[in-house]
Amino acid sequence: MEPKLTWIEIQDHIGWIKINREKKxxxxxxxxxxxxxxxxxxxxxxxxxRVIILTGNGDKAFVAGADIAEFSSYTPxxxxxxxxxxxxxxxxxxxxxxxxxxxAINGYALGxxxxxxxxxxxRIAAEHAKMGLPEVSLGIIPGYGGTQRLPAxxxxxxxxxxxxxxxxxxxxxxxxxxxxxxVVPGDQLLEAAISMAERMMKNAPQSLKNAIKAINAxxxxxxxxxxxxxxxxxxxxxxxxxxxxxxxxxxxxxxF
Ligand code: DAK
Numbered sequence: 001m002e003p004k005l006t007w008i009e010i011q012d013h014i015g016w017i018k019i020n021r022e023k024k025x026x027x028x029x030x031x032x033x034x035x036x037x038x039x040x041x042x043x044x045x046x047x048x049x050r051v052i053i054l055t056g057n058g059d060k061a062f063v064a065g066a067d068i069a070e071f072s073s074y075t076p077x078x079x080x081x082x083x084x085x086x087x088x089x090x091x092x093x094x095x096x097x098x099x100x101x102x103x104a105i106n107g108y109a110l111g112x113x114x115x116x117x118x119x120x121x122x123r124i125a126a127e128h129a130k131m132g133l134p135e136v137s138l139g140i141i142p143g144y145g146g147t148q149r150l151p152a153x154x155x156x157x158x159x160x161x162x163x164x165x166x167x168x169x170x171x172x173x174x175x176x177x178x179x180x181x182x183v184v185p186g187d188q189l190l191e192a193a194i195s196m197a198e199r200m201m202k203n204a205p206q207s208l209k210n211a212i213k214a215i216n217a218x219x220x221x222x223x224x225x226x227x228x229x230x231x232x233x234x235x236x237x238x239x240x241x242x243x244x245x246x247x248x249x250x251x252x253x254x255x256f
Contacts, residue, residue: 005032007057008039014197015043015052015099025064026056028112030082032067037089044097050205051197052097054120055104059186062105062129063113068138083143091144094119095216098209100200104193105129105180110168115144118153121212123179124193125171126186131179132168153179204240204256 007018017039019026026032036054043049056062074082087093094101094116103109103120109131117123117131125131133146141147142163151159154177162169171183184192200208210231217227235241240256247254 005029006035006039008042010043010046010049013048013050013201014194015039015046015049017043017052017054019054019056019063022056022058022060024067025061025108026058026113027064027067028116029067029070033086033090037093040090040093040097040101044099050099050201052099052101053104053190053193053197054094054101054116055190055193056106059106059126059128061108061113062103063110063116064108065111065113065134066144079143086144091115091119095121095145096212097121098212099205100197100208100212102193102196104189105131105171106186106189108168111135111142111146112144115142115146115149118149118179119145122181122196124182124184124189124196125174125180126189127171127183128186129171129174130168131171131174132166133163134166134168136164137166150179153177202253202256204235204244204254206238206240207235207244210235 005019005021007020009016017036019032019036021027021032040052043052071079100122101120103117103123105117105123105125107126107129109117109129111134114131114133133142133150135142135146147163150162154162158177169177171180174180175183182192182196214228214231218224243256244254
């Protein structure tokens with residue numbers, strides 16, 4: 001395994017993961033995917049971590065895609081196995097994390113890099129960031145959830161345009177289209193991510209976990225509503241529920 005492709009630290013209940021492969025524009029190879037998985041898993045299990053911020057080292061790239069040199073020789077069988085594995089250990093794993101994961105997009109987020117950002121629960125982009133799914137220019141299509149998550153965020157028409165053209169869009173358009181939650185000047189990106197994390201950290205952790213689960217299951221069918229009902233009811237009678245309600249009635253801030 002290549003050493004230290006990620007920089008991991010906990011500060012004030014925020015779990016930081018910085019992708020540290022700057023010379024290759026933080027392109028995702030298998031070692032990096034596995035190291036990201038391990039970092040996320042550790043944060044999932046650490047009660048001291050309340051929110052996670054994922055970003056890339058440097059100001060050029062969040063992640064410029066899957067490592068093209070690495071996947072260039074895959075057969076259809078290998079690709080099928082690796083797409084399942086990649087989704088399991090990283091892309092779906094991020095989406096199903098029980099704590100909010102914020103992508104701080106510090107530059108290019110392309111291909112697998114944009115798919116990773118889209119798997120996160122929230123996205124903040126630096127003004128200079130560029131996003132796109134250029135897979136069709138390489139003779140493939142997005143393989144880590146891009147054809148599913150992009151239309152859910154921006155709508156089918158815009159997703160078709162982005163995926164079929166393979167063109168990049170800038171941060172401002174990404175914001176207008178709903179692909180990112182905020183755009184800020186590059187030197188304020190991490191600060192903005194911290195302040196978004198703080199707005200979530202004041203809330204009940206179990207509620208955040210159940211809300212993420214319910215939103216992830218939203219498919220507009222009765223099943224989604226039924227699922228919300230189950231997760232909603234399971235909040236009642238918990239310690240956090242008692243604290244939240246009592247604090248309101250006592251006119252004080254809750255302590256979760
Ligand atoms: N993979 C590997 N190396 C990359 C890379 C990538 N995606 N992106 C950049 N690099 C490397 C460059 O090769 C270069 O390395 P050296 O030559 O210095 O050794 C270094 O990073 C700096 O890049 P550039 O010299 O190109 O920098 P520029 O400023 O000129 O250009 C750029 C920046 C972002 C426009 C350009 O680097 C670029 O077009 N990069 C490629 C973008 C891209 O097409 N990304 C891949 C999208 S396809 C799969 C599942 C999913 C996927 C694949 C397989 N399976 C499960 C099998 C996903 C595929 C994708 O993500």
